[in-house]
Amino acid sequence: MNIYSDLPDSHTLGLExxxxxxDLYPICRSITGDGVRKTLHVLQQFIPLEIHEVPTGTQVFDWTIPKEWNVRDAYVKNNQGIKVIDFQxxxxxxxxYSIPLHETMPLSKLKEHLFTIPEYPDWIPYRTSYYEENWAFA
Structure with a gap:
């Protein structure tokens, strides 16, 4: 008797x-917000999950639950109006956790809010600002 006969083959499992x-990669998620909810609901299709929501500001051991963070869009346009950095x-x-900002500024000011890895110009560094109101692009 083969107890594994009901399991999909490794190729099928790999494709799934x-x-x-x-499906999950494009969802913008952090530690709070609609992206987390959407991700957990997708995962519920595969594993049993019980989801509980904890309000912003709640102390959990040595951690305080931060504000929710939900993003519709974010971008930087050059002086020709072409998006050179695009959240989409x-x-x-x-x-x-960037704060909302709608401003025109010189490149010198923008550079103060850009994160890069100079030795890997095609890489996008992952940066956060959960507890300090800030804005930046990578």
Missing amino acids: MYQLIS KSNLHLLN
């Missing part, structure tokens, strides 16, 4: 896992 990751292309382009 790849599809799940493909990668949600990593925005500092996690």
Whole structure:
């Protein structure tokens, strides 16, 4: 008797896992907000999860639950109006927990709010600002 006969073959399982990751990757999620909810609801299709919500400001051991963070869009346009940094292309382009900002500024001021890895110019560094109001792009 083969107890594994009801399991999908590794190729099928691999394709299903790849599809799940493909579905989850574009969701903008952090430690709070709609992206976390959406991710958990997707995962509920595969594993039993009981979801509990904890209000902002609640103390949990040595941690305080931060404000929710939900993003609709974020970008930087050059002086020709072309988006050169675009949240819609990668949600990593925005500092996690950035505050809203709508401003025109010189490149010198913008550079103070840009994160890069100079030796890897095509990489997008992941940065957060949970407890300090700030804004930045990567």
